[in-house]
Amino acid sequence: MNIAIRNGRVIDPANHLDQITDLFICAGKIAAVGEPPAAFMADQEIDATNLVVSPGLIDLCANLREPGYSRKGTIASETAAAAAGGITTLCMPPLTRPIADNTAVIDLIEDLAKQAGNARVLPMGALTQELKGEQLSPMYGLSKAGCIGFTNAREPIHSSLTLARCLEYAATHDLLVIFQPQDADLAAGGTMHDDTTCTRLGLSGIPESAETIEVARCLLLIEQTGVRAHFGQLSCERSVKMVMDARERGLPVTADIAIQNLLLTDENVSGFDPNFHLIPPLRSQLDRAGLRHALVADGFQAICSDHQPHELAAKQAPFAATEPGMTGLETLLSLSLMLVQQELISLPQMLAKLTTGPARVLNVDLGTLTPGSSADICIFDPEQEWVLTQENRRSAGANTPFMGFPLKGVVRYTLFEGNVVFQQ
Amino acid sequence: MFEQQDPNLIQLNSAGQLKHFLTTEGLSREMLTEILDTADSFVDMSAQQVKKVPLLRGKTVVNLFFEASTRTASTFELAAKRLSADVLNLNIKTSSTSKGETLKDTLMTMEAMHSDMFIVRHSDSGAAHYIASNVTPHVAVINAGDGRHAHPTQAMLDMLTIRQHKGGFEHLTVAIVGDILHSRVARSQIHALRTLGAREIRVIGPTTLLPRHIEALGVTVYTDMCQGLKDVDVVMMLRLQKERMQSALLPSESEFYSLYGLTEEKLKLTHPDSIVMHPGPINRGVEIETSVADGPKSMILKQVTNGIAVRMAVMSMAMGGQMTDHQAERESE
Numbered sequence: 070m071n072i073a074i075r076n077g078r079v080i081d082p083a084n085h086l087d088q089i090t091d092l093f094i095c096a097g098k099i100a101a102v103g104e105p106p107a108a109f110m111a112d113q114e115i116d117a118t119n120l121v122v123s124p125g126l127i128d129l130c131a132n133l134r135e136p137g138y139s140r141k142g143t144i145a146s147e148t149a150a151a152a153a154g155g156i157t158t159l160c161m162p163p164l165t166r167p168i169a170d171n172t173a174v175i176d177l178i179e180d181l182a183k184q185a186g187n188a189r190v191l192p193m194g195a196l197t198q199e200l201k202g203e204q205l206s207p208m209y210g211l212s213k214a215g216c217i218g219f220t221n222a223r224e225p226i227h228s229s230l231t232l233a234r235c236l237e238y239a240a241t242h243d244l245l246v247i248f249q250p251q252d253a254d255l256a257a258g259g260t261m262h263d264d265t266t267c268t269r270l271g272l273s274g275i276p277e278s279a280e281t282i283e284v285a286r287c288l289l290l291i292e293q294t295g296v297r298a299h300f301g302q303l304s305c306e307r308s309v310k311m312v313m314d315a316r317e318r319g320l321p322v323t324a325d326i327a328i329q330n331l332l333l334t335d336e337n338v339s340g341f342d343p344n345f346h347l348i349p350p351l352r353s354q355l356d357r358a359g360l361r362h363a364l365v366a367d368g369f370q371a372i373c374s375d376h377q378p379h380e381l382a383a384k385q386a387p388f389a390a391t392e393p394g395m396t397g398l399e400t401l402l403s404l405s406l407m408l409v410q411q412e413l414i415s416l417p418q419m420l421a422k423l424t425t426g427p428a429r430v431l432n433v434d435l436g437t438l439t440p441g442s443s444a445d446i447c448i449f450d451p452e453q454e455w456v457l458t459q460e461n462r463r464s465a466g467a468n469t470p471f472m473g474f475p476l477k478g479v480v481r482y483t484l485f486e487g488n489v490v491f492q493q
Numbered sequence: 494m495f496e497q498q499d500p501n502l503i504q505l506n507s508a509g510q511l512k513h514f515l516t517t518e519g520l521s522r523e524m525l526t527e528i529l530d531t532a533d534s535f536v537d538m539s540a541q542q543v544k545k546v547p548l549l550r551g552k553t554v555v556n557l558f559f560e561a562s563t564r565t566a567s568t569f570e571l572a573a574k575r576l577s578a579d580v581l582n583l584n585i586k587t588s589s590t591s592k593g594e595t596l597k598d599t600l601m602t603m604e605a606m607h608s609d610m611f612i613v614r615h616s617d618s619g620a621a622h623y624i625a626s627n628v629t630p631h632v633a634v635i636n637a638g639d640g641r642h643a644h645p646t647q648a649m650l651d652m653l654t655i656r657q658h659k660g661g662f663e664h665l666t667v668a669i670v671g672d673i674l675h676s677r678v679a680r681s682q683i684h685a686l687r688t689l690g691a692r693e694i695r696v697i698g699p700t701t702l703l704p705r706h707i708e709a710l711g712v713t714v715y716t717d718m719c720q721g722l723k724d725v726d727v728v729m730m731l732r733l734q735k736e737r738m739q740s741a742l743l744p745s746e747s748e749f750y751s752l753y754g755l756t757e758e759k760l761k762l763t764h765p766d767s768i769v770m771h772p773g774p775i776n777r778g779v780e781i782e783t784s785v786a787d788g789p790k791s792m793i794l795k796q797v798t799n800g801i802a803v804r805m806a807v808m809s810m811a812m813g814g815q816m817t818d819h820q821a822e823r824e825s826e
Contacts, residue, residue: 271641340500341619
């Protein structure tokens with residue numbers, strides 16, 4: 070199938086391209102930008118006048134809930150939500166049931182993703198067996214089965230010796246290790262950032278040190294082992310600074326921030342709304358300012374959704390008794406556009422955090438419009454307004470504080486491997 | 494980025510009257526004073542031969558206790574009965590929720606019984622707010638303690654006791670002593686004292702039992718009890734739970750007592766006319782010396798008596814607020 074995308078503002082951060090031009094797709098690949106390839110006959114024409122044409126977005130952290138938690142979402146429902154959000158590649162943590170620590174689960178995830186055909190699902194494997202923090206998972210075999218990296222999610226590895234060996238083993242095979250740093254003891258029982266709002270509401274706090282101590286421990290062991298490492302969803306200014314310093318010293322580390330931590334603070338919790346019950350928690354205004362400053366200084370590589378859909382009942386309880394997390398695939402682009410509207414960064418800079426940035430973290434040849442690469446494309450109207458509602462949502466989860474909130478930036482077409490998987 | 498409404502406004506009806514009582518935070522000085530005045534009138538009544546008034550006649554009050562309680566539950570029951578309400582006591586801890594029923598399902602079941610008021614105690618902070626924002630209209634919710642968040646009737650009975658003995662609040666220095674971190678009573682007392690205009694509010698305790706940035710609530714922090722008690726007019730002691738020793742917050746009961754126990758010696762540092770309060774049940778020899786607990790400055794039993802009056806006051810006011818709302822809706826139909 071040959072597709073011509075005409076007259077759009079084509080932004081490809083990997084190639085520093087930002088101009089109004091045409092894009093040509095042939096057999097699932099980007100064929101050319103600007104002039105059509107020789108003897109090109111379009112089967113489909115897309116008029117992208119006044120629209121932005123960007124590489125399909127890459128989300129470094131999206132829980133798709135399958136296998137094991139299909140009451141919260143399925144690979145089919147959540148990848149459809151991704152397509153509606155312009156996301157064509159998703160990394161999925163191993164928090165499935167059973168845990169993604171064996172090739173059977175990885176094969177199942179890949180089969181289900183292929184059947185759905187909405188987006189590329191890159192599973193993360195468990196760093197330790199059953200995420201128990203005790204024995205190494207078969208990382209090499211899992212990577213051959215398709216795991217993009219390895220993480221223990223927020224499950225603790227109490228023994229620093231075990232953690233060091235995990236990293237050494239991953240380094241042996243040049244595998245990427247992903248940390249979602251949280252000291253289990255310091256965070257135990259906590260439901261929000263430990264500060265004034267937390268004190269007033271009488272909730273149990275998660276102190277900044279729950280994150281920074283674990284970041285420090287991991288950084289020292291990364292240095293010792295030389296493993297390629299990534300820090301996911303950092304929430305504190307200090308942790309981002311620590312990772313930036315380590316990078317400056319030449320350590321192979323990268324980081325991402327969840328978009329909600331760039332926009333919201335712990336003060337949003339003041340009405341006990343369970344939709345603001347997130348882990349990592351929304352932090353202080355100072356932390357948010359620090360994260361935004363790091364964004365401007367190019368101090369981290371990617372913005373992610375940290376997508377965590379839930380069934381209705383999971384959020385129908387008093388704050389601390391609800392399950393943490395918000396859905397985010399359908400709002401990732403619109404919320405990231407707020408950073409542009411707030412004149413923090415330019416549109417190409419923002420798109421870099423959702424395309425080339427995460428592609429480089431994963432060391433994959435995606436997130437670009439370079440001819441020859443997979444035709445994963447997001448075409449959107451950055452000015453058009455819309456509202457996420459119970460009726461138009463595609464994710465199985467409705468748990469987001471942005472439900473009913475006026476947003477800007479509407480995805481018009483999503484192409485995955487050259488096929489239109491979403492349009493409106 | 495969100496235009497957030499004050500979450501405590503759900504306590505008031507369209508006419509600004511009380512319709513739920515969830516927290517002392519965010520209520521006006523006039524409202525708190527009205528609660529105290531109403532309670533005063535019930536205090537006088539309790540001394541009479543016939544102790545009942547028909548203010549809640551025909552209404553069903555459900556005591557929903559998701560957490561064990563003896564004295565709070567019984568004073569609420571007594572208060573409801575003195576207002577002529579029908580009372581249903583449910584100790585949910587031992588009933589449905591242990592069978593896996595969700596809080597929402599429990600509430601819907603209770604509503605189906607046409608209840609008019611829920612008295613709620615729950616171990617989760619925010620539970621009373623959650624229930625108030627999820628019950629059907631015209632059911633009043635009274636918070637009998639939610640997690641570490643609020644225990645507003647306890648705070649108001651304390652305020653009533655203070656006003657009876659001190660006449661007012663403006664000239665007072667008040668010290669709250671002990672485990673502030675886990676205390677819903679302390680938080681509710683602080684909000685009430687601030688709104689009622691207390692001159693100075695001090696909290697006294699070891700750093701392990703003080704919540705982070707508690708000074709943001711408008712209090713002065715003391716870790717040295719002898720300094721903190723200097724010239725105070727009111728000493729409000731808090732109960733220390735035994736499990737604090739296990740979770741590495743304190744070394745031992747005896748060390749806590751030597752540093753933060755209220756003894757005759759330490760009491761001498763306070764103002765000569767000072768009074769001593771405690772929400773109960775007291776741990777003699779842990780927070781307070783027996784002779785202080787039973788001494789002339791102790792208001793502990795007075796607090797219990799006032800508890801009934803304050804609970805009658807907020808129950809009748811909240812029911813009144815609900816009925817005004819109901820009437821206004823009918824008229825507009």
